[in-house]
Amino acid sequence: MxxxxxxxxxxxxxxxxxxxxxxxxxxxxxxxxxxxxxxxxxxxxxxxxxxxxxxxxxxxxxxxxxxxxxxxxxxxxxxxxxxxxxxxxxxxxxxxxxxxxxxxxxxxxxxxxxxxxxTMNTSLRERWREFYHLGDTSFKEQQRRMSVANRLPLSYYLKGAMFLLRDPFTNPLIRASLLENLQPLKIQQNVKVYWIDEQEHDLNLADLQAIDSMGVVQQLRQQIADKYANQDPVSLQTAQRELNLQLIYLYPFIDVAVTDPNSWVTALTSSGQLVKPNHSVEKALDWQRKINRLVTRISH
The missing domain is CATH 1.25.40.10 (Tetratricopeptide repeat domain)
Known part of the structure; x- marks a missing residue:
C-alpha cells in the first residue's frame, strides 16, 4: 500500500x-x-x-x-x-x-x-425437506439444493444424505458430491449407496478416501501422463479432463470398475480405433459407455 x-x-x-x-x-x-x-x-x-x-x-x-x-x-x-x-x-x-x-x-x-x-427449527426443517426431496427435481435444481444444504446442521444433513445416497433418482454426480462433502469429516456411520451399476453397496463414511489419495487414481493419472509425456499436450489435457469426469461418476467405488488401470487408459484414449480389444479393455469400454450415457442424460 x-x-x-x-x-x-x-x-x-x-x-x-x-x-x-x-x-x-x-x-x-x-x-x-x-x-x-x-x-x-x-x-x-x-x-x-x-x-x-x-x-x-x-x-x-x-x-x-x-x-x-x-x-x-x-x-x-x-x-x-x-x-x-x-x-x-x-x-x-x-x-x-x-x-x-x-x-x-x-x-x-x-x-x-x-x-x-x-431458534430456527421450523426453517431448518423446511430446508431439510427441500434437500430430502432433491431427487424429484432437475439436475440444475439438484445442484442448487445441494448448495443450500450446506446451511443444515450435521444431524439434518446426514439424515437427508442417507436417504439421497439410496435414491435412484438422485443424479450420480450429486451422490458423489454428497460423499465428497462428508469424506473429510470421518463420520462412523454405515450407509447404503445406490451406484451407477444400479445396485446398492454398503459403506462406512469413515472409510471414504479423497479421490486423489486413492492408489488406483494415482496409477491412472500417471499412465496418462506417461502416454503423452512431452508429446501431445492437447491430447493430454483432453484425456485428463475425461478421466476426471469418469472418476466423479465412479466415486467412491472406483476400484470396482477400474480393475486394470492400463486397460482403462487404453479404452479411454483409443477413440474407438481398437480393432479387437481384449477382455479387460472391453470391460473398461463397457463402463465408459455407461458413464457416457449418464453424461448425455444430463444434457437432454
Whole structure:
C-alpha cells in the first residue's frame, strides 16, 4: 500500500474500534479493490461481520481461504463468518483441514448448530425437506439444493444424505458430491449407496478416501501422463479432463470398475480405433459407455 492507502487503512481500523463497522467497511471495500493484500481482506471481513453483512463477509473470506488457514486466529475468524452465514457443513469441512486447532474450533460449530436448532427449527426443517426431496427435481435444481444444504446442521444433513445416497433418482454426480462433502469429516456411520451399476453397496463414511489419495487414481493419472509425456499436450489435457469426469461418476467405488488401470487408459484414449480389444479393455469400454450415457442424460 502507498501512504494514502495506509492512512485509509488505519482510519478504517480506528472506525472498527469505535463501533463504526459500516463506515469502515465502505473504506476497506475500495481499498480491497485497489490492493491485493490479505490484511485488507481480513479487516474488511471483520468489518462486514460486525456490520451483520454475513454473506458478504463469507464470500470475501472464501476468496482467500488458504490465507485464513495459516494462523489459528484467522481460521477462527473464517469459521465465525461461515457460521454467522449458517454455513455449518462448510465450517466443518474447513476444520477437518485443521486438526491441530479442532479442539478450539469445533465447539464454535456445535454451539452454532445447537442455537440454530433451538431458534430456527421450523426453517431448518423446511430446508431439510427441500434437500430430502432433491431427487424429484432437475439436475440444475439438484445442484442448487445441494448448495443450500450446506446451511443444515450435521444431524439434518446426514439424515437427508442417507436417504439421497439410496435414491435412484438422485443424479450420480450429486451422490458423489454428497460423499465428497462428508469424506473429510470421518463420520462412523454405515450407509447404503445406490451406484451407477444400479445396485446398492454398503459403506462406512469413515472409510471414504479423497479421490486423489486413492492408489488406483494415482496409477491412472500417471499412465496418462506417461502416454503423452512431452508429446501431445492437447491430447493430454483432453484425456485428463475425461478421466476426471469418469472418476466423479465412479466415486467412491472406483476400484470396482477400474480393475486394470492400463486397460482403462487404453479404452479411454483409443477413440474407438481398437480393432479387437481384449477382455479387460472391453470391460473398461463397457463402463465408459455407461458413464457416457449418464453424461448425455444430463444434457437432454
Amino acid at each position: 502507498n501512504d494514502s492507502q495506509l492512512k485509509k487503512f488505519d482510519r478504517a481500523r480506528i472506525l472498527i474500534k469505535n463501533g463504526k463497522a459500516h463506515a469502515a467497511a465502505t473504506i476497506l471495500a475500495k481499498l480491497n479493490d485497489e490492493v491485493d493484500e490479505f490484511r485488507i481482506n481480513r479487516a474488511l471481513v471483520a468489518a462486514n461481520l460486525a456490520d451483520h453483512q454475513y454473506m458478504a463477509a463469507r464470500r470475501l473470506a472464501e476468496e482467500r481461504v488458504s490465507d485464513y488457514l495459516k494462523e489459528k486466529s484467522d481460521a477462527q475468524l473464517l469459521i465465525r463468518v461461515e457460521l454467522a452465514d449458517q454455513q455449518f457443513m462448510t465450517a466443518r469441512r474447513q476444520i477437518a483441514k485443521l486438526p491441530q486447532w479442532s479442539v478450539q474450533l469445533m465447539p464454535l460449530v456445535k454451539d452454532a448448530e445447537e442455537n440454530a436448532l433451538a
